[in-house]
Amino acid sequence: MHTPYGQECPYFYGDYYRGRSHEECRLIGNRPERKQWTSELCKTCPVPEITLANACENMKLHARIQSLPFGLFKRMKIDAFCTLSGKAVAEPRIGCGQCHQLPQIFKE
Numbered sequence: 459m460h461t462p463y464g465q466e467c468p469y470f471y472g473d474y475y476r477g478r479s480h481e482e483c484r485l486i487g488n489r490p491e492r493k494q495w496t497s498e499l500c501k502t503c504p505v506p507e508i509t510l511a512n513a514c515e516n517m518k519l520h521a522r523i524q525s526l527p528f529g530l531f532k533r534m535k536i537d538a539f540c541t542l543s544g545k546a547v548a549e550p551r552i553g554c555g556q557c558h559q560l561p562q563i564f565k566e
């Protein structure tokens with residue numbers, strides 16, 4: 459679904475039917491942080507860009523809301539984890555490379 463800022467995000471849900479105005483981030487899910495979430499966080503969230511660049515099914519994203527100094531700003535902090543290698547993915551847009559390794563012939 460598209461966020462209010464126009465990016466496609468698989469975790470955004472908005473219900474505007476008949477005057478409703480319910481929005482939620484399903485990546486945060488039912489964790490207590492969800493009370494702090496507003497769709498304004500979608501504006502700077504990297505998830506739409508990550509999911510567009512990397513559709514790896516083995517990579518799982520984890521989101522938390524990060525407050526910046528003095529509580530003036532909040533933003534989404536995204537961590538990625540590969541269930542195949544069992545390791546954190548440093549650059550989620552690219553992936554860890556475990557499932558798309560080059561054949562040996564190209565490595566020499």
Ligand code: SF4
Nearest residue numbers: 467470483500503505
């Ligand atoms: S905060 Fe990020 S992950 Fe959550 S709905 Fe918005 S764009 Fe998607």
